[in-house]
Amino acid sequence: xxxxxxxxxxxxxRKLANGRYRERHYARRGGPCFWSDDxxxxxxxxxYFAAFAACSTRPVEQSILTKTVADQFLDSAExxxxxxxxxxxxxxxxxxxxxxxxxxxxxxxxxxESRGEVSEWRQQWAYSPKQxxxxxxxxxxFLNWAEDNGKISRHFCHKLPKVYEADRAEIVxxxxxxxxxxxxxxxYARRILICACETGLRPGDLAGxxxxxxxxxxxxxxxxxxxxxxxxxxxxxxxxxxxxxxxATPRDRMLILVGDKGQKLDAESASKAxxxxxxxxxELTPETKGFDLRLYDARGTAATRxxxxxxxxxxxxxxxxxxxxxxxxxxxxxxxxxxxxxDRVKRAQEAAQKTKSGTKL
Numbered sequence: 001x002x003x004x005x006x007x008x009x010x011x012x013x014r015k016l017a018n019g020r021y022r023e024r025h026y027a028r029r030g031g032p033c034f035w036s037d038d039x040x041x042x043x044x045x046x047x048y049f050a051a052f053a054a055c056s057t058r059p060v061e062q063s064i065l066t067k068t069v070a071d072q073f074l075d076s077a078e079x080x081x082x083x084x085x086x087x088x089x090x091x092x093x094x095x096x097x098x099x100x101x102x103x104x105x106x107x108x109x110x111x112x113e114s115r116g117e118v119s120e121w122r123q124q125w126a127y128s129p130k131q132x133x134x135x136x137x138x139x140x141x142f143l144n145w146a147e148d149n150g151k152i153s154r155h156f157c158h159k160l161p162k163v164y165e166a167d168r169a170e171i172v173x174x175x176x177x178x179x180x181x182x183x184x185x186x187x188y189a190r191r192i193l194i195c196a197c198e199t200g201l202r203p204g205d206l207a208g209x210x211x212x213x214x215x216x217x218x219x220x221x222x223x224x225x226x227x228x229x230x231x232x233x234x235x236x237x238x239x240x241x242x243x244x245x246x247x248a249t250p251r252d253r254m255l256i257l258v259g260d261k262g263q264k265l266d267a268e269s270a271s272k273a274x275x276x277x278x279x280x281x282x283e284l285t286p287e288t289k290g291f292d293l294r295l296y297d298a299r300g301t302a303a304t305r306x307x308x309x310x311x312x313x314x315x316x317x318x319x320x321x322x323x324x325x326x327x328x329x330x331x332x333x334x335x336x337x338x339x340x341x342x343d344r345v346k347r348a349q350e351a352a353q354k355t356k357s358g359t360k361l
Contacts, residue, residue: 027055129164136160172300200302
């Protein structure tokens with residue numbers, strides 16, 4: 001069809017990751033999109049002109065280009081307060097995003113179709129799951145900032161799909177990790193991590209732990225907790241280290257764990273407290289370790305301790321909500337990376353296997 005020049009139409013044509021081209025037409029530079037090549041009607045058809053006319057008669061709203069908003073984000077207080085490494089990583093992806101969508105009005109991201117545009121662009125890094133995921137994370141963070149700061153009314157790039165899956169069975173807090181953390185972190189954060197490593201409770205259950213969960217036994221003490229996730233009763237022997245933590249808890253305080261100002265914790269605040277102080281220890285940062293060591297990963301450390309305390313793999317797996325195979329995998333990996341634990345774990349595993357074999361009917 002012959003090209004017809006319309007005054008005020010801003011045309012943008014870009015090459016996609018799959019080699020195809022995508023063309024979009026806007027009512028003006030910085031204005032709303034009224035046609036793209038995946039629209040039901042063809043270019044320069046009667047429907048095309050009707051759509052253009054409808055957009056042209058709308059009140060002209062102040063609009064800015066994507067390039068401008070990206071520059072504003074890189075100059076923002078929210079961006080500048082992040083750590084230098086984060087700034088470097090984010091800037092790389094923001095500049096790539098800016099280059100791709102520089103000539104587009106930022107208002108396009110308020111349209112549902114923009115999610116498809118961003119997904120197409122991300123496919124350039126499909127060969128690298130980590131880059132593919134991180135790209136989506138940065139774009140979502142950028143658009144969230146824009147929405148919060150009134151640059152756009154809403155966007156459709158929340159929860160972009162992720163493809164990378166880390167094997168969390170290989171991520172545990174070793175004794176060396178715990179020692180490093182406890183040397184640098186304040187008491188309230190140390191108590192959270194120690195409690196997690198000694199009990200294996202999830203962050204939400206740790207936050208609600210109180211004196212009413214402690215029971216005396218013939219040979220010591222135990223915790224008896226109804227877990228939030230499965231609503232099952234977990235009985236955990238109190239180790240010497242956890243016992244010392246309990247004994248150091250002020251007698252007039254019901255909760256075992258509290259925040260930095262004595263406030264009640266929840267799952268998120270407990271996890272963030274550990275992550276915040278972990279990031280201040282160079283040896284424990286994700287950049288150094290190569291993975292994100294979380295409070296939740298203390299469960300692998302606890303599983304190993306529980307095995308050494310005499311619990312069988314089947315009991316540990318049931319308590320943790322794992323398969324027996326996964327529980328064994330976590331414990332074996334913990335033994336490999338912590339030399340001091342290797343022999344003890346091996347003996348405990350052999351004893352557990354013998355017990356399991358002896359109970360077969």
